[in-house]
Every structure is written in structure tokens, then in C-alpha cells.
Amino acid sequence: xxxxxxxxxxxxxxxxxxxxxxxxxxxxxxxxxxxxxxxxxxxxxxxxxxxxxxxxxxxxxxxxxxxxxxxxxxxxxxxxxxxxxxxxxxxxxxxxxxxxxxxxxxxxxxxxxxxxxxxxxxxxxxxxxxxxxxxxxxxxxxxxxxxxxxxxxxxxxxxxxxxxxxxxxxxxxxxxxxxxxxxxxxxxxxxxxxxxxxxx
Amino acid sequence: xxxxxxxxxxxxxxxxxxxxxxxxxxxxxxxxxxxxxxxxxxxxxxxxxxxxxxxxxxxxxxxxxxxxxxxxxxxxxxxxxxxxxxxxxxxxxxxxxxxxxxxxxxxxxxxxxxxxxxxxxxxxxxxxxxxxxxxxxxxxxxxxxxxxxxxxxxxxxxxxxxxxxxxxxxxxxxxxxxxxxxxxxxxxxxxxxxxxxxxx
Numbered sequence: 001x002x003x004x005x006x007x008x009x010x011x012x013x014x015x016x017x018x019x020x021x022x023x024x025x026x027x028x029x030x031x032x033x034x035x036x037x038x039x040x041x042x043x044x045x046x047x048x049x050x051x052x053x054x055x056x057x058x059x060x061x062x063x064x065x066x067x068x069x070x071x072x073x074x075x076x077x078x079x080x081x082x083x084x085x086x087x088x089x090x091x092x093x094x095x096x097x098x099x100x101x102x103x104x105x106x107x108x109x110x111x112x113x114x115x116x117x118x119x120x121x122x123x124x125x126x127x128x129x130x131x132x133x134x135x136x137x138x139x140x141x142x143x144x145x146x147x148x149x150x151x152x153x154x155x156x157x158x159x160x161x162x163x164x165x166x167x168x169x170x171x172x173x174x175x176x177x178x179x180x181x182x183x184x185x186x187x188x189x190x191x192x193x194x195x196x197x198x199x200x
Numbered sequence: 201x202x203x204x205x206x207x208x209x210x211x212x213x214x215x216x217x218x219x220x221x222x223x224x225x226x227x228x229x230x231x232x233x234x235x236x237x238x239x240x241x242x243x244x245x246x247x248x249x250x251x252x253x254x255x256x257x258x259x260x261x262x263x264x265x266x267x268x269x270x271x272x273x274x275x276x277x278x279x280x281x282x283x284x285x286x287x288x289x290x291x292x293x294x295x296x297x298x299x300x301x302x303x304x305x306x307x308x309x310x311x312x313x314x315x316x317x318x319x320x321x322x323x324x325x326x327x328x329x330x331x332x333x334x335x336x337x338x339x340x341x342x343x344x345x346x347x348x349x350x351x352x353x354x355x356x357x358x359x360x361x362x363x364x365x366x367x368x369x370x371x372x373x374x375x376x377x378x379x380x381x382x383x384x385x386x387x388x389x390x391x392x393x394x395x396x397x398x399x400x
Contacts, residue, residue, distance in 0.1 A: 078289045079292060080280065123280045159350075
């Protein structure tokens with residue numbers, strides 16, 4: 001057997017660098033961090049690189065942003081390249097370890113514009129972050145965007161907390177819904193790709 | 201803000217190429233596919249690149265192997281780089297689309313040496329594969345290896361089938377357990393890293 005490929009790579013779109021250039025390296029409040037996530041999420045679907053989702057990894061204490069991620073499933077051709085996985089992988093290779101909760105490292109958090117899908121929920125669990133900060137959870141995301149988030153357990157937040165990952169909810173929730181609504185309008189108007197699930 | 205990193209990349213270890221060189225490109229039976237997965241899983245932890253886990257993506261009809269993956273969390277420094285995510289991402293960039301179930305494409309399956317963890321369960325759902333083939337499921341993996349597989353739902357297999365992903369279980373199950381037992385012996389003897397979960 002000769003391997004056709006020996007791995008894969010995930011790159012942020014070039015526009016991300018431009019979008020964050022004027023943003024300070026340190027965002028002291030969670031609202032500031034989430035506001036950046038919302039900006040990236042909204043631009044991402046408009047650029048056609050993937051769904052209306054973005055994330056970032058920050059040091060909880062200082063607010064220093066370690067990485068940002070957007071959903072690049074369409075741009076990368078890799079179905080796991082959701083915003084959370086991209087932000088976490090980028091942060092981990094930047095700091096040089098798979099464990100963002102390693103001893104002697106500042107506490108890290110993942111900031112996302114909705115409760116993660118089942119894949120990214122697991123990715124959060126294994127990443128070492130000490131907190132998951134979401135704009136919201138509930139059926140609105142699936143209703144507005146028609147993305148399937150997968151079979152989640154009712155006790156998803158308790159299961160995170162039981163593993164030492166704090167869950168912070170409802171940070172700029174309405175602004176998240178604004179992004180999803182704008183995306184839905186565009187999907188209805190143009191038939192833009194809603195990709196993830198096989199529909200049976 | 202200046203981004204420290206603009207993405208991440210995942211590479212299979214060099215030994216994988218040598219390990220598969222004498223293996224045919226086409227493995228007609230699921231037992232042959234699983235036997236290769238078991239070989240890769242067993243060598244992977246011995247090489248120190250990650251846990252005792254491997255996976256491959258194959259065309260269900262022909263048995264042609266499209267990609268292989270091993271757990272490279274330790275080698276890559278990326279916590280999402282479980283065997284399933286690596287095999288799927290590698291296959292998707294090789295064939296040029298995130299959707300392994302795209303129209304006009306042969307049906308693909310993911311072959312893994314145990315039921316995926318919650319992250320890789322989601323990754324399977326979004327990959328487009330039409331079948332998930334596992335050596336087994338049940339508590340033995342967590343008991344033997346001490347890895348946390350995350351909070352899964354009881355109806356995980358039904359949820360896959362409801363989305364058009366067939367589930368095939370108990371393919372060379374005992375051989376999977378042999379790998380996990382050997383890994384456990386080594387962990388007990390040497391304190392090898394069992395990485396994924398934060399322990400609260």
C-alpha cells in the first residue's frame with residue numbers, strides 16, 4: 001500500500017489576519033472576547049469559508065488571545081475543521097503542547113458563539129481548557145441555521161464541570177442570534193451550503 | 201492583534217509508511233481492514249506517538265484503503281488528533297472534499313479499533329462516511345486503558361443509523377482487547393502518559 005496522503009493541514013483564511021489587525025492583543029472582558037468571536041463568525045459565512053461559527057482561546061486571567069478559529073470545513077475540505085477545533089489546534093501548536101491545562105501554564109478558556117456540536121464538545125473536553133464560554137445554548141441555532149448539532153446529552157454542562165471545565169453561558173446571546181438570522185436569510189435566498197449532516 | 205499561528209497541521213509518523221508498505225491497496229474483507237488497524241494501534245503506543253488507537257477509511261464496496269490514521273496527540277501536540285479524526289481528515293484532503301458521502305462518490309466507511317470517544321463520534325457523524333466499523337464497544341477500553349471516552353448517549357448507534365451511518369460491531373474484538381491489555385501493562389510498568397482528560 002502506498003499512502004496517497006500522510007496527513008492534513010488547516011489554515012485560517014487570509015482575511016482573518018486583516019480582521020484582527022486593529023484588535024488589541026488583550027481583551028480583558030468576556031464580552032470583548034465574544035464580540036470578536038461574533039465579528040469573525042459573521043464574516044466567515046459571508047466569505048464562504050464555512051458556517052457562521054468562530055471561536056478563540058484566551059488566557060482567562062489576563063485576557064490575552066492565544067488563537068482564533070473559524071469554521072473552515074468548506075475551505076479546507078476537512079469536516080472536523082469547526083471553529084472550536086481550529087482555535088484549539090492552533091493554540092496548542094502555538095504554545096507547544098496538546099494540554100492547555102498543563103501545570104505552570106495560565107488557565108485557558110475557549111470562547112464560542114454557541115454551545116458546541118457533539119464533536120466540538122468532545123474536543124473541548126480533551127483540550128485542557130478550564131472554561132467554556134458560550135453566547136448561548138438552546139434550539140435556536142439548529143432552528144435558524146438548520147445545522148445538525150448531533151445527539152448531545154442533557155447533562156452536557158454538568159459533565160464538563162465534573163471534569164474541571166467551567167461553563168459560562170449567555171455572553172452576548174442576542175448578537176449570536178443576529179448572526180444566525182442573517183445567515184439564514186442568505187441561505188434561503190441563495191441556497192448556500194449547509195454542510196454537516198448526512199440526512200439519512 | 202498579531203496572530204502567533206494561523207493554523208495547524210497533522211502528519212502521520214514516518215513508521216506508518218513502512219508498516220503498510222507490504223499491505224495490499226485493497227483489503228476485501230472487514231476482518232482484513234481491522235487487522236491492519238490493530239497492527240497500527242499496537243505499534244502506535246509502542247512508538248510513543250499517542251494512545252493505542254488507529255483507524256482507516258476504506259471504500260466499502262471495493263475495500264480500497266483511502267487513508268490510515270493513528271492517534272498523534274503526543275506527536276502533533278494537538279488534542280483533537282485522535283486516530284479517527286486523523287484518518288478522516290487525511291482521506292478528505294486526499295479525495296478533495298469534506299463529504300465522503302458526496303453524490304457520485306463510492307461509499308466510504310471508517311474502521312476503528314473501538315467505539316469512538318464523544319469527539320470522534322461527532323467527527324464520524326459529520327464526515328459523510330456511510331458506515332462505522334468497530335472492533336467492539338463497552339467498558340473494557342476505559343477499564344483497561346484508563347482513558348476517559350467522555351459522556352456518550354446510550355443510543356449512540358441508533359443516532360448514527362438515523363443519520364444514514366450503518367454501525368458494524370464486534371470485528372476482531374478480542375484482538376482489540378489484546379492491544380489494550382498490552383498497553384496497560386506498559387503504563388503500569390513505566391507511567392506512560394495517559395493524556396486526554398482533565399481529572400477535575
